[in-house]
Amino acid sequence: xxxxxxxxxxxxxxxxxxxxxxxxxxxxxxxxxxxxxxxxxxxxxxxxxxxxxxxxxxxxxxxxxxxxxxxxxxxxxxxxxxxxxxxxxxxxxxxxxxxxxxxxxxxxxxxxxxxxxxxxxxxxxxxxxxxxxxxxxxxxxxxxxxxxxxxxxxxxxxxxxxxxxxxxxx
Amino acid sequence: xxxxxxxxxxxxxxxxxxxxxxxxxxxxxxxxxxxxxxxxxxxxxxxxxxxxxxxxxxxxxxxxxxxxxxxxxxxxxxxxxxxxxxxxxxxxxxxxxxxxxxxxxxxxxxxxxxxxxxxxxxxxxxxxxxxxxxxxxxxxxxxxxxxxxxxxxxxxxxxxxxxxxxxxxxxxxxxxxxxxxxxxxxxxxxxxxxxxxxxxxxxxxxxxxxxxxxxxxxxxxxxxxxxxxxxxxxxxxxxxxxxxxxxxxxxxxxxxxxxxxxxxxxxxxxxxxxxxxxxxxxxxxxxxxxxxxxxxxxxxxxxxxxxxxxxxxxxxxxxxxxxxxxxxxxxxxxxxxxxxx
Amino acid sequence: xxxxxxxxxxxxxxxxxxxxxxxxxxxxxxxxxxxxxxxxxxxxxxxxxxxxxxxxxxxxxxxxxxxxxxxxxxxxxxxxxxxxxxxxxxxxxxxxxxxxxxxxxxxxxxxxxxxxxxxxxxxxxxxxxxxxxxxxxxxxxxxxxxxxxxxxxxxxxxxxxxxxxxxxxxxxxxxxxxxxxxxxxxxxxxxxxxxxxxxxxxxxxxxxxxxxxxxxxxxxxxxxxxxxxxxxxxxxxxxxxxxxxxxxxxxxxxxxxxxxxxxxxxxxxxxxxxxxxxxxxxxxxxxxxxxxxxxxxxxxxxxxxxxxxxxxxxxxxxxxxxxxxxxxxxxxxxxxxxxxxxxxxxxxxxxxxxxxxxxxxxxxxxxxxxxxxxxxxxxxxxxxxxxxxxxxxxxxxxxxxxxxxxxxxxxxxx
Numbered sequence: 010x011x012x013x014x015x016x017x018x019x020x021x022x023x024x025x026x027x028x029x030x031x032x033x034x035x036x037x038x039x040x041x042x043x044x045x046x047x048x049x050x051x052x053x054x055x056x057x058x059x060x061x062x063x064x065x066x067x068x069x070x071x072x073x074x075x076x077x078x079x080x081x082x083x084x085x086x087x088x089x090x091x092x093x094x095x096x097x098x099x100x101x102x103x104x105x106x107x108x109x110x111x112x113x114x115x116x117x118x119x120x121x122x123x124x125x126x127x128x129x130x131x132x133x134x135x136x137x138x139x140x141x142x143x144x145x146x147x148x149x150x151x152x153x154x155x156x157x158x159x160x161x162x163x164x165x166x167x168x169x170x171x172x173x174x175x176x177x178x179x
Numbered sequence: 180x181x182x183x184x185x186x187x188x189x190x191x192x193x194x195x196x197x198x199x200x201x202x203x204x205x206x207x208x209x210x211x212x213x214x215x216x217x218x219x220x221x222x223x224x225x226x227x228x229x230x231x232x233x234x235x236x237x238x239x240x241x242x243x244x245x246x247x248x249x250x251x252x253x254x255x256x257x258x259x260x261x262x263x264x265x266x267x268x269x270x271x272x273x274x275x276x277x278x279x280x281x282x283x284x285x286x287x288x289x290x291x292x293x294x295x296x297x298x299x300x301x302x303x304x305x306x307x308x309x310x311x312x313x314x315x316x317x318x319x320x321x322x323x324x325x326x327x328x329x330x331x332x333x334x335x336x337x338x339x340x341x342x343x344x345x346x347x348x349x350x351x352x353x354x355x356x357x358x359x360x361x362x363x364x365x366x367x368x369x370x371x372x373x374x375x376x377x378x379x380x381x382x383x384x385x386x387x388x389x390x391x392x393x394x395x396x397x398x399x400x401x402x403x404x405x406x407x408x409x410x411x412x413x414x415x416x417x418x419x420x421x422x423x424x425x426x427x428x429x430x431x432x433x434x435x436x437x438x439x440x441x442x443x444x445x446x447x448x449x450x451x452x453x454x455x456x457x458x459x460x461x462x463x464x465x466x467x468x469x470x471x472x473x474x475x476x477x478x479x480x481x482x483x484x485x486x487x488x489x490x491x492x493x494x495x496x497x498x499x500x501x502x503x504x505x506x507x508x509x510x511x512x513x514x515x516x517x518x519x520x
Numbered sequence: 521x522x523x524x525x526x527x528x529x530x531x532x533x534x535x536x537x538x539x540x541x542x543x544x545x546x547x548x549x550x551x552x553x554x555x556x557x558x559x560x561x562x563x564x565x566x567x568x569x570x571x572x573x574x575x576x577x578x579x580x581x582x583x584x585x586x587x588x589x590x591x592x593x594x595x596x597x598x599x600x601x602x603x604x605x606x607x608x609x610x611x612x613x614x615x616x617x618x619x620x621x622x623x624x625x626x627x628x629x630x631x632x633x634x635x636x637x638x639x640x641x642x643x644x645x646x647x648x649x650x651x652x653x654x655x656x657x658x659x660x661x662x663x664x665x666x667x668x669x670x671x672x673x674x675x676x677x678x679x680x681x682x683x684x685x686x687x688x689x690x691x692x693x694x695x696x697x698x699x700x701x702x703x704x705x706x707x708x709x710x711x712x713x714x715x716x717x718x719x720x721x722x723x724x725x726x727x728x729x730x731x732x733x734x735x736x737x738x739x740x741x742x743x744x745x746x747x748x749x750x751x752x753x754x755x756x757x758x759x760x761x762x763x764x765x766x767x768x769x770x771x772x773x774x775x776x777x778x779x780x781x782x783x784x785x786x787x788x789x790x791x792x793x794x795x796x797x798x799x800x801x802x803x804x805x806x807x808x809x810x811x812x813x814x815x816x817x818x819x820x821x822x823x824x825x826x827x828x829x830x831x832x833x834x835x836x837x838x839x840x841x842x843x844x845x846x847x848x849x850x851x852x853x854x855x856x857x858x859x860x861x862x863x864x865x866x867x868x869x870x871x872x873x874x875x876x877x878x879x880x881x882x883x884x885x886x887x888x889x890x891x892x893x894x895x896x897x898x899x900x901x902x903x904x905x906x907x908x909x910x911x912x913x914x915x916x917x918x919x920x921x922x923x924x925x926x927x928x929x930x931x932x933x934x
Contacts, residue, residue: 046626047868048881072756074870074901077881077894092868092881096753096767102774105868128756131904132896139590154583154933164591171595225670325552329915396664397736405662405919406554484736485665488916489573491739 027104034068035061048092048105055110055119062091062108062125069098070106073122076132077107078140082167086111087140091122091129112142121147139165191455193294194282201463202281209471210428211243217478218242224482250421258323258414265321270415270422273314277430280304284436285361286463287451299359304437305346311430312338312392315401318423319411330410333489334401337391340496345388345434347504351381351511352441355519365445373444377514381507382442387500389438391492393431395477397484398492431477435470443469549576554918556584563929566906566918573914580906586933593893598624599857601893603694608897609931610691611676612651612874614643616897616931617696619871622777623882624698626867634779635820636700636828641779642713642816643686643695645809649720650679651874652802652809659799659923660731663740668731675723678716685709688850697857700829704849710817717810724803732799741796745909745921748793755908758898759876760805761925764790764797771872783815795924802926805874827851859888873898875926899932 028049032039038061040052053061070093077090091108095101112119121144123130131153133144138152138160152160162169190196215230219238222229230239257266283303285293297303312334319331352374353359356367368374375382391398402410409415412423439445446462487495548571555565565581589608593601605620606613618640625632632640653676660668680690687693687703695702731737747757752765762769770787772780788804790797827834827842829851841852864886870879876898883892902925910921 045866045868047623047870071753074756074877074879075868075881075894075896077892079883079892079894090881092879096756096762096769097749099768099774102769105870107868126756127754127908128901128904130907131900135900152583154586156583164588169591171591173595221666225667226674227670325550329552399664400916403664403916405664406916482667483730484734485660485663485668485740487736488740488914490914 023100024104027101031065031068031106034064038064043109045107048107050090050107050109052109052111055112058108058110059120059122059125062122065093065106065108066125069095069101071095071097071126072128073126073132074105076129076136078136078142078165080114080140080165080167082114084111085114087114087117087142089119089136089142091126093126117142118145119143120145121150123147139163141166187455191292191459193292193459196292196459196463197284197286197294198278198282201286201467202278205467206278206281206429206432207425209432209467209474210425211247212240213428213432213471213474213478214243215240216475217481220475220479221482247421250418253417255417255419260323261414262321262323265317266414267419269314269318269321270412270419270426273311273318274422274426274429276307276311276314277426278433280307280433281436283307284440286466287446287459288362288366288462289451289458292455292459293362297360300361301349301353301359301364301441304361305349308345308392308430308433308437309338309342311426315411315423315426318415322411322414324414326407326409326413327411330401330407330413333407334411336489336493337394337398337400340493341388341391344384344496344500344504345392347501348381348384348388348507349437349441351378351504351508354508354511355514357515361440361445364441365447368444369447369450371519373447374442377519378442378507378510380503380510382438384500384504384507385438385442387496388504389431389434390477390480391496392434393427393477395431396481397487399486400489400492403486431474432470435473435477436466438473439466439469443473445469552915555581562927564927564932566910566922568910568915568918570915573916575911575913575915575918578906578910578918580903582900582903582929583933585930587930589895589934590893593890593895595889597858597888598860598862598890599697599853601890602697603692605895606692606694607930608895608934609651609873609875609928611654611680612647612931613692614640614647614695615651615871615873616878617694618644618778619869619878619880620882620893620895621696621698622871623867623869623880624862626869627862627865627882627884628698630699630830630832632700632830633826633828635704635823635826636830637779638816638819639686639701639703639705639828640696641783642705642813642820643683643693643701644778645812645816646679646683646686648874649806649809650676650683652806653679655874655923655926655928656727656731656799656802659926662919662923663737665731665734665737668727671723671727671730675720678719682713682716685712697829697853698860699833700827700851702828702851702853704825704828704845704851705817705820706849710821713813713817717814720806720810724806727803732796732803738796740920741799741924742794744795744913744917745798745905745924746792746794747905747909749791751908752793755904756901757876757905757925758901759872759874759926760798760801761876761902761905763788764801765793766791769877771870771877775870777869777871779816779819780812782819783812785812785815795920798924798926825849833857861886861888862890875899875928875931876902895934897931897934899926899928900934902927903932 038053038057040054043050073091073093075092079088089110092105094105121133123133133147134153136142137150138155141163144150219229230242233239233242233245282294283300316331316335319327352364356364394401412420415423446465449462449465451458451462549569551569553565553567556563563584567579567581568575569577592604602617606617609616653672657669657672684690687695747765749766752762752767768789773787785808788801790801827845833854844850844852862884864884866883868881870877878898879896881894882890885891905925
């Protein structure tokens with residue numbers, strides 16, 4: 010064992026400092042910033058997503074924890090969030106920065122970030138099968154968990170309604 | 180001649196006694212008991228009970244008989260894609276060949292009770308023992324299954340590694356006694372000391388070689404379950420699978436007998452006397468007991484070690500055990516030169 | 521909407537069920553399917569291509585135990601998701617569900633009482649030890665060491681029984697709920713916990729003797745599955761895998777939750793990055809977990825018993841509920857909890873399970889069911905190791921790597 014880490018309390022201020030740093034780094038790429046609970050969502054334009062990702066990566070956000078897609082059927086968009094954080098930089102590791110883009114629900118295509126963040130490769134495959142979002146430039150875009158004919162149904166979109174046994178439902 | 184004498188002369192007719200009685204019946208019994216011992220000892224180490232429910236009073240010993248019966252009456256499934264002839268014959272030949280060395284190992288110094296009297300019994304026993312692994316490779320190849328082939332290839336790799344070691348280390352005894360005859364070897368040991376004391380390095384090398392040849396832990400590589408299912412035997416079922424599994428133990432028993440005679444003094448504390456009882460039966464029992472103790476040591480290693488990786492096993496064999504065998508051989512020559520034996 | 525999944529292939533892509541399609545592979549390569557009906561693979565398949573004995577390409581094919589957790593999460597009430605999600609890793613039930621509960625608490629903007637925090641952390645650590653022992657057992661049998669397997673599984677029983685004493689269930693405790701925990705600690709628990717800790721420490725020493733310092737096992741593990749620090753960060757591996765590669769990251773430390781900011785513990789970090797280091801990380805983590813258990817038990821013993829649930833819920837409880845708590849130490853669930861509406865909001869929470877970090881993203885629209893639940897489990901993130909680390913190793917190293925990253929298919933497939 011190299012060393013044991015000692016616990017250090019996370020303060021609000023430290024988070025704030027990091028947020029400011031990220032905002033400064035991304036500069037004009039930021040469309041809007043939304044502070045969620047436990048993460049910061051930074052909206053960027055779709056066509057400049059890769060640029061923003063490279064900048065975040067260079068800042069030290071070295072991996073993506075979760076590629077979260079939410080289907081807003083009423084708005085007609087998929088909200089795609091790359092929730093990135095850091096392993097090597099302890100300061101950054103305390104916060105989660107989400108690069109958020111909205112893409113058209115009917116024509117779900119967007120650039121792949123798997124060449125920037127390798128850690129997102131499998132998650133992009135997962136999103137591809139569950140939402141049908143096509144990641145352009147992904148090296149190996151195949152379904153990951155589902156068989157292709159089930160993946161065709163895009164099970165995690167709000168169009169897919171889980172059928173339940175009708176005994177207890179009128 | 181009374182009936183008993185007639186029966187005794189049939190039973191103790193050396194080829195029948197050594198091939199049928201010892202070679203088949205005793206081997207089967209030893210294999211069953213050793214399997215039971217292996218399971219029970221491992222269970223003891225691992226804080227379990229082991230076989231128990233078939234006759235708890237006998238500590239579950241008949242469990243293995245039950246298993247044997249199950250194998251015997253299980254349906255043999257032969258996949259359509261295999262090479263039928265080889266698929267069926269390979270395990271049978273391998274089993275037969277693996278107990279055949281017993282036929283040339285004498286159990287007594289009385290010439291009447293030698294199955295095949297000859298001066299080169301060490302060489303012949305070793306030569307026969309080297310044939311059976313080929314059929315295991317063949318079984319794997321005939322199965323036409325990727326896991327079988329990988330297992331067969333591993334088996335082949337292991338053969339190349341242990342064969343030379345086994346032969347060299349056992350021949351070191353011949354070098355020391357200037358004889359290829361087991362009788363001379365045992366007599367030499369009775370005059371001085373057992374070869375396990377005179378030449379422990381050769382014994383160690385031979386021990387490891389036997390462990391490798393019968394895929395005992397830590398060299399249980401060709402059949403390693405987590406990588407290649409059952410290695411060469413993946414496609415086998417029923418009694419053919421039982422034969423395959425049993426063949427390794429039978430071979431281990433045959434090798435143990437060779438080791439017992441070559442290194443552990445054979446029938447040593449006992450000087451064969453006149454008659455069947457003192458001249459043949461008792462000496463053979465001594466040899467079998469010695470072999471059995473060796474088998475128990477082999478079996479116990481299962482609960483201590485995992486398995487080596489193939490390349491590590493080969494590396495260990497060539498870099499460590501092979502020089503050991505060479506040194507053992509050298510010690511044998513030096514002992515012969517000094518006239519210790 | 522009616523959907524039919526039965527029927528012939530519609531397009532050419534439909535034929536591409538992994539493993540069934542006809543693919544061209546290079547000459548001299550040999551394609552071997554490890555799994556899913558394979559003694560050494562668990563519920564997953566790894567398609568490897570070997571050149572001789574060396575793997576040149578590995579393609580993990582997961583999803584054999586996919587249970588649509590995310591979709592089911594969207595059609596069930598908030599509280600029903602807790603028993604659902606803990607099915608991902610039943611021997612690690614509390615660790616897996618705590619982040620979900622944390623996310624809900626973030627949206628509800630409530631903080632559980634201190635006692636509940638300690639209780640949750642206590643169960644989390646018990647679960648962590650049980651899961652590590654489970655992983656150890658599987659690892660042991662993967663590389664042919666059946667004694668390690670049996671020992672680890674036998675000793676796991678101690679932890680499982682401890683969890684039963686605390687929660688009433690051996691596995692799938694459904695212990696944490698938004699705002700607290702479901703049971704208080706029984707009177708005789710501290711003694712049992714301390715005894716178990718003493719026993720476990722003694723056993724760890726035996727493990728070291730038979731497994732970690734066993735020359736054969738050491739030869740199998742040393743230098744195998746080496747992940748350099750940079751690669752580990754790049755692949756985003758989690759938990760013991762990351763910490764064995766020198767990454768100082770633990771969700772309990774970097775984003776503390778529950779009682780972890782009050783107890784004293786260390787996070788073991790190794791630099792070697794191989795299978796042996798990963799095994800050692802687990803051993804050291806078990807030691808730290810035992811420390812946490814002892815501290816938590818001490819704290820719980822020295823503080824007076826109170827209902828381990830937030831006042832928001834406890835104040836509304838009828839007298840019968842309070843009587844049950846006094847008598848049995850059990851917090852009866854309020855009926856309103858089942859249909860509890862959660863205010864609109866989005867929350868992200870992370871927690872450290874035995875196998876690594878699990879993250880939840882929960883989105884609420886003010887309904888009684890979540891709008892979206894996103895789960896990324898540790899094994900799902902570690903699966904990428906198969907693709908990027910396994911090539912270049914020998915076939916016999918595959919079980920070593922598989923076992924050392926403690927990959928758990930039900931958790932990875934969700």
